[in-house]
Amino acid sequence: MSDEMLRATAEVKYADELEYLESVDDAPKPFSWRLSPKMVRLFILGSEPSDGLDREIPQKWFGDRTFVERSIVTLASDRGLLLIGDPGTGKSWLAELLSAAICRDSTLVVQGTAGTTEDHIKYSWNVSMVIAKGQTRESMIPSPIMTAMEKGAIGRFEELTRSTSDVQDALISILSEKYVSIPELDDDNIVYAKPGFSIIATANSRDKGVNDLSAALKRRFNFVRIPVVTSRRSEAEIVRFRTTELLRRHRIELDVPPTLLDILLQSFGDLRTAAASAKSDDEKLESALSTAEQIGVLEDAILHSHFFGDRTLRAQTLAGSLVGSLARRNPEDLSILNKFWHGVVEPRSKSDGGEWTDFLEGGKQAIESLS
Structure with missing residues (x-):
């Protein structure tokens, strides 16, 4: 049934899990709740071996x-x-x-x-x-x-x-x-x-x-x-979780190389640091630089690679998606991204090499095309 919907609601998407949890839930429930508070928490945060369930319940929301x-x-x-x-x-x-x-x-x-x-x-x-x-x-x-x-x-x-x-x-x-x-x-x-x-x-x-x-x-x-997720590990889990859902929904078979995910996470972390040290709003990107926006950047890069590339996610494509997604004001955001690319990405490309080199070039090309 959920395959026939562009976006299934949580109760439809996880109907099997909810039915299972309700069938094994013997804890007291407030009012007319379908699940007890403990089971509600377990449904959202995922199960652990100590919970004693005979099936794994995956984590769906990542946070404290x-x-x-x-x-x-x-x-x-x-x-x-x-x-x-x-x-x-x-x-x-x-x-x-x-x-x-x-x-x-x-x-x-x-x-x-x-x-x-x-x-x-x-x-x-x-x-x-x-x-x-x-x-x-x-x-x-x-x-x-x-x-x-x-x-x-x-x-x-x-x-x-x-x-x-x-x-x-x-x-x-x-x-x-x-x-x-x-x-x-x-x-x-x-x-x-x-x-x-x-x-x-x-x-x-x-x-x-x-x-x-x-x-x-x-x-x-x-x-x-x-709060905004600041833990690199938690953020990576969220992005992987959402990306897996995206690939499944679009029926796309495409690998996201861990090195590119690291580049995306590092870039957003550096941009947040730059925004925190900015002296005025004019020196900050209009974007909130949230985890959701990271997912949007990755989604754009994946779809572009699938439909217009060779179905392989590359650093240049990721850089172009990042610039295209975050450059909302012209020329303010483009100027900020240009400084970031030359002041942060370029030195990192020289020191780390590898995918960072292609990421550097892809970002420069995207900034130039939008200028």
């Missing part, structure tokens, strides 16, 4: 286990969960995995934008049915959040700080009172949240000041800050 545990504990309480961090730190992926493990439905999502309205988190009306039969429960269109309330499931709110203060304020009563009133109806005009309902929201820490959360709304959430 305390972030996962705190998130699970929060959802087992009556508070909402707010995952906050830089772009590309895996907030949405963690939210999806949590929802899939807890209620087997990660699709009850509201995307926060400047155009998000209160109707998107409460309800709206089917106009044709209202004209024909009037305002009834049947003519009401529940939002994903209201559907989550009725099912006792997890509702997700992506990019909470992108939505306006009116929309954010509407969440306060939902998180506090756990019901939504429908004043247009005379009877059956209150939707109560069933046990198990909660909200996982995400927020981009770089959006600070866009639509800051009120103190009242902050009190309704437990904050879990997801």
Whole structure:
């Protein structure tokens, strides 16, 4: 079934694992949860021999286990969960995995934008049915959040700080009172949240000041800050995991040489160091240089090699993808990358040689073509 989807949700993609874990799970479960907190953690972080399972459960989210545990504990309480961090730190992926493990439905999502309205988190009306039969429960269109309330499931709110203060304020009563009133109806005009309902929201820490959360709304959430991955080993695991999924999804048979993965990781590490020492925003790349962006660079290089190359990933192609992906402002980003290539990549090419030499030349060509 998942092969027929461009991107299967976590509960579809890992349906077999979830069914297995539920069948062997004898630990207490909060509310209507499908898995116990321990099994939710195991599903997300992977199994170990000490868990005593007769099959291996692979790790799906790479980060500090305390972030996962705190998130699970929060959802087992009556508070909402707010995952906050830089772009590309895996907030949405963690939210999806949590929802899939807890209620087997990660699709009850509201995307926060400047155009998000209160109707998107409460309800709206089917106009044709209202004209024909009037305002009834049947003519009401529940939002994903209201559907989550009725099912006792997890509702997700992506990019909470992108939505306006009116929309954010509407969440306060939902998180506090756990019901939504429908004043247009005379009877059956209150939707109560069933046990198990909660909200996982995400927020981009770089959006600070866009639509800051009120103190009242902050009190309704437990904050879990997801930092940028700085461990070279963890980052390599994430990139390998995502790359394997990419190759499988596109049905591509192509090896990623470990030396090229090291070059990619080293380059991003050096770029982050340069950004940290920059004296102004003009000296920093617009890119957040996140792990997700590394995966995007590698994906671009793999697809380019597969469709337009000789189906072998080469350093020159990787360099071109890196420059093309990170050079978003012209001429600012190109100038920064040009300095980086001559000041960091070129000396490393002279000292280490090998693939670094081709990487150097590929980057120079890409910068020149974009200048």
